[in-house]
Amino acid sequence: MTTESATFERSFHVEGITRVEGEGTLHLTVHDGQVSDARLKIFEAPRYFEQLVVGRAPDEVIDITARICGICPVAYQISAAGAFESIFEVQIDPQVRALRRLLYAGEYIESHALHVYLLHAPDFLGYASAIDLAKDHRAVVEQGLALKKVGNALMALLGGRSVHPVSLRVGGFYHVPRRAELEALRPALANALTQAQATLDLVAQFQAPPFERPVRFVSLKHPAEYPLFDGRIVSNDGIDVGIGEWRAAFREEQHEGTNALHARTLSGETYQLGPSARVTNAADQLHPIAREALARIGLQEEIARNPFWSIAARALEILHYCAEALEIIDAYLPPAAPFAPWTPRAGAAGWGSEAPRGILWHHYETDEQGLVRSAQIVPPTSQNQGQIEADLRAFAPAVLSLEHGEATRRLEQLVRSYDPCISCATHFLDLTVEGA
Amino acid sequence: MPETEGPAPRTEANAELVALLNATWFAADLPPQAQVRLASLARRYQASAGTTLLAEGQLANELGIVLSGRVSLRTLVPETGWITILTVEPGDVFGWSALVPPYRSTSTVVALQPVDVLALDGPGLRAALAADHDLAAALYPRVLQALARRLTATRLQMLDLFAR
Amino acid sequence: MIRAATTPHPRLGVVKLASCDGCQLTLLNLEDELLAIAERLDIVEFPEATSHRSNGPYDVVLVEGSVSTPEQLEQIHEVRREAKLLVTIGACATAGGIQALRNFADHDAFRAAVYAHPEYIESLATAQPVADYVKVDAELRGCPINAAQLVELVTALLTGRRPNLPDEAVCAACKRAGRVCVMVAQGIPCLGPVTMTGCGALCPGYSRGCYGCFGPREQANVSSLSRQFISLGRSPQEAGRLFAGFTGYAEPYRDAIVELGGLPGASLAGERAHRAMGAGVNAEGKS
């Protein structure tokens, strides 16, 4: 919904942005063609996870933090497990590590297919939802659902179910699949690989609104693999810290008049996480199939400059993870033990992993029994929020000439480009009273 | 009070009343002296359908025995109206309140059909039962039985069996 | 939402309170049925999936999440007024969810621990299941809900019958699936015997104990099971923490947690929980 107020002042207000995970509002005020205020407000109810995990055992924390977000539970589980494994110095069996990448691949394929087809594509094609889109382009939506299903099937095999899987524990898994069980997924994944190529070709034909700006891309970086849950935290402008050292480069800060925790670099600047950041910072580590495809569509520069092209980065990552998943399956030998044993001890460590939306960073402090003393969870959306608002400020003047409803839809589309997961973002809750 | 003509005309021959009593479940096979004593306290009346024989809260002056026809025991439920709790069939009694203090009726008694009733004078019966222990010994078990039967029936009704 | 169809389809709404979105996602995860469902129901409100919005009326509304802010309290009453059938989906809506564990502890202390300026955070002292506030016509349990049960619910709605959602222990499904009892054969504590099935006995199939996503089944004998956990070598606190999961606020798990003192900050928890349970402790007693 949009309202026009004074002659020289326009405000765009979307009460309840749709096709995002969770609840948020978008508010923009424009004075004489200049954006005076741009805010993405979160009104998701607080759920106090950092306090809920205090006094709990590490394996319980893996299950509890998953409930922060039903869209990317594996990201929470892997980040939490990584932090505890760092504290307890657990060595992970290489096959177990491969299975974790495979589980995460399932989440990427599912989450990205959901976003590309059901949430974001309707913006590019002028529909209110994928259900409306399906009335005219059923095959397109069916292709998206088929891809999503393969991602879900991977998670269901490795984790028991795709939403809040049950298999991950500190040191590995509770249970690992037999080779034959993984091989059974091969035909569906091979088919998905073809569909992922088609997806990339489809989105490459989309028209993105013209909007280019320089941006600081932050992602994990690993010497030998596409960034997922290992390596260092880097940016395209020189940040380079250990995976446990997020606090050495970033901080959560409070903005005046709000209680929102936005993440900024230590020098107070905004940055972008997620598929565009990864594809830009680690293009050379994409699977050869994905690298070739990127060369074919030739959108690397656009992805780096125009946030709307994140849809292409997502499609590229779907392709990457379909290809990587097939390789992991082909090379799989069941590990000697599903998990490595560990001894609890007092300590503290941080760990991050690349959730589909960007780095999700956890930090825990444990007591002698290994129970959690304190926790910090920095979800990707709270880190992206500053950049989203900066982009809104920069992009808004370009749509002011459009019909009001259309302008508002464009602004929403920009927000959706970041695939904001507001459920995750509960702890940077913004409760500034409107108009205060 | 029933809309019968005039106050308690005990005109019928005692023998006929004894015979009528003997034909009811309530008084059948009582010792002859008891039947004669009861007959001396009895009057017989008829009432047409719809007649209110006794109103809830009213002084119950008589213990009625239904000879023929059907009377209903009702109570008024706010916002629902009159609810029939029980019907009294030939041979059975109504107005037991006439025997138990404070001698006030616990429900409203209405004839559903033309009824023929044998009514025993309440104060007279109480006096006779107090004075005549043989009569009391013969009659009270019948009163108790009638009340017990009604009590068990009420319980079953309360269970609302058929609602299930 | 505009439909060309001539026959009126039931109007479906999907609304969200405090939750992780995973149960709504389960609807979007019905890849094989989603489009068929969309052809038979008018999805008039489902902000996660469509920009069409509606405040009702709804023939059926699926509610995800627990009631944990004053706005949500208003919202749920509004939704109830607009809905013919209100179905709660998931552990948050049916049992309060993981966030309801704060009901055992001191809310203000919780708030202060996460937010530097807790006075700005408007949330109710407790996170409650929807049925604590409004009438609920049906519920789908689970954290998250089970896709097959969701399809069964939708099918039942479309064919006009009651959904077939059996109330039996996880054990029943576990044994039908031919799984070996993890508690008997490996000494792993498992909530299966007191938890309602619906997940297909997932966790025992992954060599771990059930952690109670679907909440207590009828007549759940939690005291016998906690005694068994303790005899398997768990401390009362550990046993209590097993119940303090995603449906921990549901009776009788709630009682077991309080009795075993298994929730962190138990000194706070005891008193607070008694208040939450209406045990008669003065409400001003502590805050």
Next chain:
Amino acid sequence: MTNVTKSAIGFLPRAGFQHLIELLAEDGRTVIGPTVADGAIVYGEIHHVADLPQGIGAEQAPGHYRLVHHADERFFAYAVGPTSWKRFVFPPTLALGESRRDDHGHVSFGPAPREIPRLAFLGVRACELAALGIEDRVFLGGPYTDEDYRARRANTLIVAVQCAEPAATCFCTSMGTGPGIRSGHDIALIELDEGFIVTAGTPAGSAIVTRLDLAEATAEQLTAGADQLAAARDRIGDPVVTAGLHDRLLAKLESPRWAQIAERCLACTNCTAACPTCFCTSVSQRSDLDGHTATTERRWDSCFTKGFAAVALGGNFRPRVQDRYRQWLTHKFATWIDQFGTSGCVGCGRCITWCPVGIDVREELNVIAPPPQVSAGPAEAAQPHAPRSSVFRVEGVRRETHDTVTLALSTPDGIDWSTARGEFVMVSLPAVGAVPISISRRLPRGLELTIRAVGPTTTVLTGLERGAEVGLSAPLGHGWPVAAAQEHDVVIVGGGMGLAPLRPIVDEILAARSRYGDVHIYYGARTPSDVLYTEELAAWAARDDLEVGVTVDRADATWLGRVGVVTHLFDRARWDGTKALAFVCGPERMIQATVNALAGRGLTPDRIFISMERHMECGVGLCGHCQVGPFFVCKDGPVFSLAQLGDVFGREGI
């Protein structure tokens, strides 16, 4: 080595065991046998001796099972684990049928596609052979049989291995089922350190055995086998005194112990699932989104679930866990004998080991019904027969009350339903459900069913219109012994919906009125608007050869009929009950009150017939839901004489 002669007992060296597995496979069989998975010895597919639990056993105690390693190389040195063979002959879930219903209300029913695997069971113990024998009686003993079970059973070859390694939870000795193998096997093996003593029990077994390279078993080997059997027997002892257990147990239905067990019992159903003889099932339907096609599926259920004995509108005959435990234990060890001629327990100990809280039936039996005296019970002759749905059309719908209708149904199949026996039919509607409904009138080409909307299925059924179709089973159950009432006076007492199943009695009497003495019909309903068959009741009342009394529990002032309980209609009547037979149907409490009043009128228990209400699921005595004492209400009833029921009638939680 040379082949031994048929009469000799063979010996198979351990190295030759793989050959046996191969021969079974060559016979076209999937071999199912013991293998290690998830911390237990379970039954799974066996392709090679390497799949067998060589050198592995298990330590068992109440609520406890752990794998242990042996020093020897034996394949079968363990006591039974969590799996039982019933899983393979009586699958946990089974598609029973497929049905369709189109937009015009046409219905059709067909069988589910079925593939019966050809199996060989390897390593069956004596207690397990006994369990299969018990299941045979349950599923094939009649009057109705389970054809799926029959087919699976017939397609299975059994290789038994005598038990030498009993667990601490075993009590086959007490139940008389083991540890020695007696019958029921195709091939029997006795495992010794160096190999197996082999005998064939059937021609099918013999056909395999003769192809093995067998030596003749030596006297030492035979002695070793006998010794280890004796040792096993000694280790088990005789933990449960079974003499007189049937009567001892049934005499303790009011023991305080039941409530004590319920404090421990989780009602989790693990004992019934692990039990090799428990056979209770439930049936549900799954359908497509439009309800056009549906699959009927049967799944293992348990008398420990609350819903198991639940009836419409929230009623439950076994509401407490103590009721359910009592039902299970008394059935297994006592009423099973009345029903099937054997105990339902084989003493395998699975229910003890796999009870998560370790409830030990041996201990409970000894506490509840301490020793000792005699048991009893003959079995009935079998009459193979299986019900199948036929399509019926709704010819007429008569609304009886606000929630009750009478459907007149006809069938094109030409059967004369007016003479069909049986008391009720299973009515099924694709994608909706199946419910048992009493026949309320028999017609030349069909029948009438009076249905009250009390649940999801009946709600849909009461909304059917003329022309709609439903599926009906053949009439099931034992009905009213109306013929026995000829030359007698007849008292018919109905309460609420209970008049519906009584109506055919009136029809039958009126068809030959002169054969009966005085006939009294008494009917009680909740309110005047709940009275069924008002016109017929008036017509009956108008006859001078019937006495008809109608009463309601409560009424408004416009009702001129009787108000009060149904027993008041006759408790002071003048008829002589000693010459009468009574037929009573209604809610259980109404039946109790009526039975007391009838006794007061001089009727003896053998002449009072009642219809029992229970949760009926399969309708043919194979699912276990409607069990009451030693009876299945669907198969043995629903009509019983009071004398037949004995003190089962009116007992709480049965």
